[in-house]
Amino acid sequence: MSFNLGIENLGKNRINENVALLTNTSGVTQNLEQNVEFLIRKGFRIRRIFTAEHGFYGTLNDGDDVKNETYNGIDVVSIYSADRKSIKPEELEDVDTVIYDLQDAGTRPYTFISSLKNLLITASELGKKVVVCDRPNPLSNIVDGPVLKKEFVSFVGADEFPLRYGMTIGELAQFMNRNIGADLSISKMTDYDPSKFYDNYLKYYVPPSLNLNSLDSMFNFSGMVLLEAANVSVGRGTPYPFMQFGLEDPIDIRSDEFEGVILRKTSFISLLNPLKEKKLKGYFIHIKDKKSYSSIRMVATIMKKIYDMDKNLINLKKLNLNYGSDEMSKWLEKNETVTDLYEKINSEISEFMKIRKDYSLYRFPN
Template identity: 35%
Template sequence: MFRLVLFYCIVVFGCSTKQDQAQSQLSTGADQLNEYLPLLEGRNVGLTVNHSSQVSNIHLTDTLLARGINIQKVFTPEHGFTGTASDGSLVTYDSSHISFELISLYGKNKKPTTAQLEGLDVMVFDIQDVGTRFYTYISTMHYVLEACAENNISVIVLDRPNPNGSYVDGPVLDTAFSSFVGIAPIPIVHGMTIGELAKMFSGEGWLEGSVTPDLKVIAMQNWNHSTPYSLPIKPSPNLPNDLSISLYPSLCLFEGTIMSVGRGTDHAFQQIGHPEYPEAKHGFTPTSREGAKWPPHEDLMCYGVSWIGEKPEYRFTLEPLIEAYQKMDQVEFFNDYFKRLAGTDQLQKQIESGMTEKEIRETWKDDLDRFKEIRSKYLIYD
């Protein structure tokens, strides 16, 4: 029997006593084996998973194989099965030595093809998300739901906590700027779990052709949107701890600028910098490494701002972005990627015009209120 080998070390984040207690009681969707095993027995099963797909520290694939489930194909998102591939790196596999076909959804295609889905009766989706629109795992889920609906394959989503799930914030995507880092008209911080999002993608007719998959969400137990949650395994190579995850919604926008967010260091998404950043005491040098091949400003000393060692604060802010823009070369500061990350062309214009964060927030308030009304229809947890 094929046994998965973990190619990474489990990173245990610092947790408060309250977090420890909450997490000891939490039971993820994947933990609810009695709820979904009967739906898989005697069927040809596909999985969409990565390194985060764990059941009591055992990978979901091993868990199901040990129970005699007929796994035919395993699909993986950006960063690959082990979660170590660099962002944007295409992933391919040779699965000739294992008992099922391993298929990348971050290679030749991001949406499963009819040929890749052939022979499947049911697809299980189990991947840890971090609660932002531009984190591509939810875009993979969108395409999986769409493709399975088109090919009459039922979908089971095993729900997991959203570490940024306690709030909703940021501009709502203008669909003119849809992309793989913005697959649906939701704000930057959506405040939903993957199970709740799956219901929304389907229920709002956001899948191509308004197709509706045969969808079942296996809900968590003992979790709600205010429950603190420290991820036991880093969800992608450059989100190593709670602090980086809490800062990610705000700092990811810098990837659409000339700045570095610390990729290629031990503190990605906990610092920002540039070789010409003025009046800065903090510095770091990005280097090429696993999970961060060819980072921006590779091998150059960058100067800027650090949050390293600070206590995580789960909020979205434009303050660092506005401050950096005001200090740097404003003509070259933004690149074309920024509009896709922001999900609109307005945010760049607003910053360039000198608007304050408070003034900018007022412009997306109505859209955010409308999203919250839609969101309320699909919430599974308080």
């Protein structure tokens, strides 16, 4: 049996249905055929395309309003703007099934997950079917970081799972659907080992969004998204988003503080806020071992150094939303180490793992 993506395994029983597609240009086959063309070639009737944050081509900055457009004569409807984050009921009147096919980032604040949750809610209310076409978790099945607390659910924190959740998007859809009850099915991958990484399976990397332009940036994002709560550039507005970070007043970091990574001193100027057009000093991140590298643990150390230097550099409200609780904010105020923080994190992960197994779709090879 050879490896196939979920989109490549999509059942032909859907051909006689009217379908909508929630996707962007990361939704391609292994040979880079766009899913829209792939499905039309197979005989599917696509009534419309929905697109989430960053737009259909994945080229808009985070937070930018996404506009409606067309693709190959099919309406592309935005479900991401200041005043909407979900599909309207009338947009599904002529649709039987919505197919979700987006490459996720493996990290909770990446909002494609929240768009999927909103799709499940809308489909449940309208009695529509949802099919999630599964794709590899780019960060493998390694779970890391805090579990979100219910009172911190937001559009950058869809549900009570860890910051780095270690599940495929199909598994995560099943988990989120536990409290929704939509008519959900998963088009699974074949010959998939969840302990492996994206590049073990797919020859070509298609960025799901502008600032995750490499697999390394995706690995860094799982922790660097927390650093965005500080007045620090994480490389947005440079050729190396989430590959470097910098401040006006540098902090001192030793590379040997962290496993699986080397930090190299650098200086750069970003064309975007925060700290737009200022000369910054910081570090470039070189990943040498993806299995042992924890971006979240590294960023916790960096945040502690920034807080001790000037606590006013950190927006605690934003940190709480991205972290999924106020535990890191409380920790920053105490005289505690990253090891102390991770005692709580590991306890939360242990409890989550008991739940996660009920939603697993793939077994490790014998």
